[in-house]
Amino acid sequence: xxxxxxxxxxxxxxxxxxxxxxxxxxxxxxxxxxxxxxxxxxxxxxxxxxxxxxxxxxxxxxxxxxxxxxxxxxxxxxxxxxxxxxxxxxxxxxxxxxxxxxxxxxxxxxxxxxxxxxxxxxxxxxxxxxxxxxxxxxxxxxxxxxxxxxxxxxxxxxxxxxxxxxxxxxxxxxxxxxxxxxxxxxxxxxxxxxxxxxxxxxxxxxxxxxxxxxxxxxxxxxxxxxxxxxxxxxxxxxxxxxxxxxxxxxxxxxxxxxxxxxxxxxxxxxxxxxxxxxxxxxxxxxxxxxxxxxxxxxxxxxxxxxxxxxxxxxxxxxxxxxxxxxxxxxxxxxxxxxxxxxxxxxxxxxxxxxxxxxxxxxxxxxxxxxxxxxxxxxxxxxxxxxxxxxxxxxxxxxxxxxxxxxxxxxxxxxxxxxxxxxxxxxxxxxxxxxxxxxxxxxxxxx
Numbered sequence: 001x002x003x004x005x006x007x008x009x010x011x012x013x014x015x016x017x018x019x020x021x022x023x024x025x026x027x028x029x030x031x032x033x034x035x036x037x038x039x040x041x042x043x044x045x046x047x048x049x050x051x052x053x054x055x056x057x058x059x060x061x062x063x064x065x066x067x068x069x070x071x072x073x074x075x076x077x078x079x080x081x082x083x084x085x086x087x088x089x090x091x092x093x094x095x096x097x098x099x100x101x102x103x104x105x106x107x108x109x110x111x112x113x114x115x116x117x118x119x120x121x122x123x124x125x126x127x128x129x130x131x132x133x134x135x136x137x138x139x140x141x142x143x144x145x146x147x148x149x150x151x152x153x154x155x156x157x158x159x160x161x162x163x164x165x166x167x168x169x170x171x172x173x174x175x176x177x178x179x180x181x182x183x184x185x186x187x188x189x190x191x192x193x194x195x196x197x198x199x200x201x202x203x204x205x206x207x208x209x210x211x212x213x214x215x216x217x218x219x220x221x222x223x224x225x226x227x228x229x230x231x232x233x234x235x236x237x238x239x240x241x242x243x244x245x246x247x248x249x250x251x252x253x254x255x256x257x258x259x260x261x262x263x264x265x266x267x268x269x270x271x272x273x274x275x276x277x278x279x280x281x282x283x284x285x286x287x288x289x290x291x292x293x294x295x296x297x298x299x300x301x302x303x304x305x306x307x308x309x310x311x312x313x314x315x316x317x318x319x320x321x322x323x324x325x326x327x328x329x330x331x332x333x334x335x336x337x338x339x340x341x342x343x344x345x346x347x348x349x350x351x352x353x354x355x356x357x358x359x360x361x362x363x364x365x366x367x368x369x370x371x372x373x374x375x376x377x378x379x380x381x382x383x384x385x386x387x388x389x390x391x392x393x394x395x396x397x398x399x400x401x402x403x404x405x406x407x408x409x410x411x412x413x414x415x416x417x418x419x420x421x422x423x424x425x426x427x428x429x430x431x432x433x434x435x436x437x438x439x440x441x442x443x444x445x446x
Contacts, residue, residue: 034067040077041093053152074105088166094124106139119162225258315354321435340367366427372420381406
């Protein structure tokens with residue numbers, strides 16, 4: 001044995017791994033071509049004898065030859081293990097630079113490097129330094145051999161058995177990794193399926209709630225005008241000869257109003273269905289918004305007069321050309337003006353302003369109603385929205401008008417929002433692209 005001074009064996013990570021980046025990959029690829037067996041012993045004769053025991057046999061196991069690598073200290077062995085992480089077996093001496101250097105190396109391999117695949121065969125010339133039963137259990141040693149009793153034939157058997165055990169462990173580890181990958185993959189798939197199922201269930205719950213909302217609106221808001229039509233029609237049918245002409249005209253007007261209310265409700269439902277099904281057909285063209293607003297102001301003048309509300313149309317120019325769908329623009333502005341009339345108190349004003357910037361045409365509809373609180377602002381453009389403010393003339397409301405406005409404005413590449421301070425009215429703003437800034441052809445909303 002080479003005489004070296006006694007010292008504590010310390011495996012400093014800084015010293016051991018300082019040149020980790022300089023390790024060549026050729027040593028790693030060797031592990032796939034040969035069974036690497038590391039001899040760790042400070043006696044050169046042991047290295048020579050081990051190699052000689054296998055030199056004549058030229059043994060091949062599972063298509064790969066054996067390759068013997070030499071380390072003459074525990075520290076050198078650690079460096080080699082860092083360079084060659086696929087060493088199959090270590091033939092390890094106990095007493096080297098210290099009396100327990102081999103045991104400390106085994107402990108480091110198992111506990112620090114967490115390498116539990118490599119087979120460690122302890123070979124000692126001084127069995128008293130390392131009792132067999134103690135080291136087998138404590139240091140996770142796979143075999144214990146006395147150098148004095150280890151013949152060439154026995155060494156051959158020990159090495160081949162160790163390589164075979166390592167090969168089996170590698171196969172088991174690969175199988176374990178494969179199974180873990182499969183479990184992880186399947187778990188991920190199940191998690192995705194579960195998430196998808198939860199999302200679908202939430203969508204179904206939401207759709208069911210919306211269906212109930214629709215049915216509730218339909219049963220209530222269609223039943224009332226239908227009942228009115230039925231009652232008025234029955235009055236004409238049974239009392240026609242005795243009714244004055246003026247009263248017949250009034251009854252006819254009431255029937256017309258009731259049927260118009262039903263028609264508007266059905267149209268609203270159809271609009272929502274077209275939007276949500278992606279079947280909203282758009283015909284984009286260059287058009288002037290001012291004539292649309294002039295028509296709407298005229299159409300709503302009688303309704304405004306009945307509530308003593310004054311409509312003020314305030315354009316800043318004579319033309320306001322946009323790229324949009326004319327019918328959609330009419331529907332959007334119709335909804336916004338109707339909404340302002342619906343919630344404005346009697347005797348107030350509604351200001352409809354039209355202006356233009358470099359990129360957009362802006363229409364502002366300002367009322368003098370109660371305004372919106374914070375909660376109203378949050379849910380303003382949602383479906384079936386019921387605001388804290390109530391219509392001032394007992395007008396009908398489905399809670400769908402502003403939802404439709406928002407969807408339609410988005411469909412023609414515009415923007416809509418509301419500016420309001422509670423108690424001081426509200427201003428709805430619609431912005432549409434100026435003609436020439438957006439080249440859009442006829443399309444369908446998807």
